[in-house]
Amino acid sequence: MEIRTTTQLANFLQLCIDKKSHTKGKLLHAHILRTGLFADTFLSNRLIELYHKCGRLTTARRVFDKMPHKNLFSWHAMLSAFCKSGDIDEAHKLFVKMPERNSVSWNTLISALVHNGSDQKALNLYHDMNKTGLLPTNFTLASVLSACGALKDFICGCECHAFSTKIGLDKNIYVGNALLGMYAKCGHIQNAIKAFEDLPEVNEVSFTSMVGALGETDHINDAFHMFQSMHRIGIQIDAISMSSILGVCARSGNNELGQQFHDLTIKLGLEKDLHLSNSLLDMYAKNGDMNSAEMVFNNLSQVSVVSWNVMIGGYGQQHEIKKSIDCLKRMERFGLKPDEVTYINMLTACIKSEDIKTAHEIFNKMTFPTLSSWNTLLSGYSQIGKHKETVQLFRNMQFCNVKGDRTTFSVVFSSCASLRLLKSGTQVHAASLKIHIDDDIYVASGLIGLYSKCEKINLAKIIFDRMNTQVEDIVCWNSMMLGLSINNLENESFVLFKKLLETEMIPSQFSYATILSSCTKLLSLSQGRQIHAHVSKQEMEIDVVVGSALIDMYSKCGDVNDARLVFDTMITKNTITWNEMIHGYAQNGEGEKGVLLYEEMINEKKLKPDSITFIAVLTACSHSGLIDYAIKIFNSMFQEHGIEPVSDHYTCVIDALGRDARFDEIEVILGNMPCVNDTIVWEVLLSCCRVHGNVKLARRAAEELFRLDPCNSAPYVLLANMYSSLGRWDDVRKIRELMIEKKAVKNPGYSWVEHKDGIQEFNVDKNEQVSDERYCLSG
Structure with a gap:
């Protein structure tokens, strides 16, 4: 049938656009050129849209450039084509050349910039738009708020919120959802909750955004309750909603609850959704349940690069580097090319397994x-x-x-x-x-x-x-x-902490752990109690880092009962927490309780003892005279727990045996230990020999110390004191002469006294006061 009117041509072009029929569209284009209808702006605009939809962006641009008469829609059609194809640079150049722009022009480019991750450019363009006097649409504001969230630009986000309220768009569902997302990403969860509550109506996007926001800010229980509310009031649960709650399960480590949501996924018939399946994989992998992850993976109807990446990362987290490598090889055999995430997950897997060679090989494969x-x-x-x-x-x-x-x-x-x-x-x-x-x-x-x-x-x-x-x-x-503390400037560290409390900032767990360490160094129990009071106000004592620091402070300041009280009230404990408490008992002469706590830790089987655990329990045994038990634990280190003893462990065992004068056993250990160049081992041995008058072994220990550190005064003093207690004055004289010859000078001692106004430090030898009272929290 002959095409006689432009309306017919436009209708046929629309049909080609809808079906993305490039070949038939080209025939229509040829007919338009042959019949001299190309000057018709409406038809030319349709041709731009056709070529854009068919993925022929160059042809679309050629049509645009040759148009004799362009209108605003022509510019918008070309701008939209560049934006949707991701060619933002060309889109921006075209935008600059536009003879006139309306809110659609600005919104199209702003949305495209946000979609392509150019968030700062999007905000700059938005500010330029405001200068023109054009009002943003709800879609513009939604895009801008998304950019504010990505950049964590809280101030700009608040300004957008105020402006949306001014022009009456704050109750719009798109703007409202973007608002709560922005506040959540900026870490202001209470503002996000308020934005959610202010919405006149909520949809699945609102609930899904809130679930994700609560999960990302570690309000795990609130996230679960929000999802339950969504389910209870009948809001449709789709694949995106399920993915969001599975992400919360992954963060919480609650594998059992994750399995329940997996069951719900199957019940709702969503298990075929690839994005949701990948979320399931990710949840199981992050919870360390690779058996369930493998089951989901093997039942996938379609496997994407994301799926393989999750499996590679999951095996890496479990230190199963061989399985990660096998996944990579299988992925490539299936014709899928590794992307950046694949390589990063592989590198992480290698590092966790300390397989540096393979990590380098993978890194070098990257072009x-x-x-x-x-x-x-x-x-x-x-x-x-x-x-x-x-x-x-x-x-x-x-x-x-x-x-x-x-x-x-x-x-x-x-x-x-x-x-x-x-x-x-x-x-x-x-x-x-x-x-x-x-x-x-x-x-x-x-x-x-x-x-x-x-x-x-x-x-x-x-x-x-x-x-x-x-x-x-x-x-x-x-x-x-921390810097002041490690430079022994505890006084200045306290002053800085006081200034911190005067600001609007809230001290973090690390802040409290650091200042508690300063209290510990100064053995300042009163200051430590003040810090504990601040911690209690923020309900932080359950935190592993702060709780462990409190246990250490109380233990070293001699209040092991309060240390145990902190230990018992902590909901979450790690190996460090147990180590601190065991060592606290050892330091305070209650080694038997330390040993009992060690046995409790082993019997729980939730936490594996580490090298520090054995130092703590061996010290407890040594201080309590549990010599045979110390030997038993020492032998179990490698045999039962795979931990190779180091110098600190040998020191503890030698100290335990030395206290009981079991020097024959010590000599056997000395003959087998690998740490013969450790000065602490020999100093402990020398001290034990002095107590029990073992001159022969004491001389051997001293000679080793003279060899390793000839300028250290400690072994000279210990040996000289031993000889003097035995009345061997000639030997005392020789040691003192040797000490002078080696220029081993004994350092002066210091002590400090704590009182209500601070802490005063004294040079013991000179009786010279060197106090600094500036770091008393009580003022």
């Missing part, structure tokens, strides 16, 4: 390693204590002209600090200055840690003071307090 890949390898090296390799990898990164980010520099500063590499650290500092990232909170915190550990505390203070005038953040405060 152009991304910054995330570099950071994964850097972080992995640092976490397992390979700090030299971390610094070297950063140098390689510089040679490859890869610019680091906050993660890169934070990790490298940490490694330089651990190795006390001041020169390398200052070079890395220079690199951070070059790319203007030294003002970042986490980078500055790393710098404070570096200079503190390298005994350049004044440089650390300069960085802290500069950052503190720009932004108040608990991270830098914590780093500065």
Whole structure:
């Protein structure tokens, strides 16, 4: 049939657009050109839309450029084509050339920028839009609020909220959902809850957003209750809603509840959804239930790269590197190419298994390693204590002209600090200055840690003071307090903590753990109790980090009963918590209770003892005269728990045997121990020999100490005292002459006295007061 009118042509073009029929559309295009109808703007606009829908963006642009008469819709059609295809640069160029723009023009580009992750550019464009006087639509505001959330720009988000209220869009469902999402991502969960409650009507998006927000901010129970409310009032539960609650299960570690939601997924007939199936995989993998993850994976009707990535990451978390590698090989055999996440998960798996060789092989396979890949390898090296390799990898990164980010520099500063590499650290500092990232909170915190550990505390203070005038953040405060503490400036650490309490910031668990450590060093029980009172106000004593620090403080300050009270009230305990309590009993002469607690820990079988556990329980045995039990535990270390004894363990056993004068057994241990160059072992042995008058073994211990550290006065003094107690004055004289010859000078002792106004420190030898009363919390 002959096509005679433009209306017929437009209808046929629309049919081609709907069916994405490129071939028939080209025939219509040819007919339009042949009949001289290309000058018709309406038909040309349809042609742009046709080629865009058929994925022929270049042809669409060619049609646009040749149009003799363009209207606003023509510009919008081309702008939309660029935005939907992800060509944001061309979209922006076109936007700039537009002879006129309306709210649709601005909204199209702003939404596209947000969708493509260019959130800051989207906010800049939004501010430019406001200057023109055009009012944003609900879709514009939703996109802008999403950008604020991604950037964690709380101030801009609040301004958008105020503006939406002013123009009456704050009750719009799209804007309301975006508002609660923005507040949640910025960490203001109460504002998110208020935005949710203010919505005149809620839908599945509102509930799903709130479930995710509560889960991400660790309000796990509230997230579960929100999902139950959604289910109870009849809001439709779709695959996205289920994925959100499964994400909460993954964060909570509640595998049993996750299995119940898995059952609900099957009941609702959603198990075929690939995104939801991947969420199930992720939940089981993060909860360490790889058997269930394998069952879900094997029943997938369709397997994506995401599915393989989850399995690779899950096996890596369980230190099953061989299974991770097998997954990667199978994935490639199925014709799927590894993406960035695949490689990052593989690198993480290798690092967790300390398989550095394989990690390097995988990293070297990457043609152009991304910054995330570099950071994964850097972080992995640092976490397992390979700090030299971390610094070297950063140098390689510089040679490859890869610019680091906050993660890169934070990790490298940490490694330089651990190795006390001041020169390398200052070079890395220079690199951070070059790319203007030294003002970042986490980078500055790393710098404070570096200079503190390298005994350049004044440089650390300069960085802290500069950052503190720009932004108040608990991270830098914590780093500065720790830096002062490790430089034995507990007084200044207390002053800084007092200033922190005067700000609007809330101390974190690390803040309290650090200042409690200062109390412990000073053996200041009264200050420690004050800190405990602050902790109680925030209900933090159940926290593992703070709880362990409190146990350590009370134990070392001699109040083991309060230490046990803290231990018993903690809901969650880890190996460190148990270690602190066992060691607390050992320090306070209640070794039997320490041994009983150790047995309780072993019998629970929830936590595995580590190297520190055995130091604590061996010390408890030594202080309580449980010598045979100490030998039994020492022998069980490797045989039952796979832990190789180190010098500290040998020291504890020798101390236990020495207290009971069982020197024949000690000599057997000395003949087999690998740590013959450890001074502490020989000092403990020398002290035991002095108590029991074993001159022969004492002389051997002293000679080893003279060899290892000839300037240390301790062995000379111990041996001389032993000879004097036996009346061997010639030997005493010889030891003192040797001490003078080796220039081994005994350091003066110090003591301190605590009173209501602070702590006063005295030089014992000179009776010289060197007090500083500035760090009394009670004022």
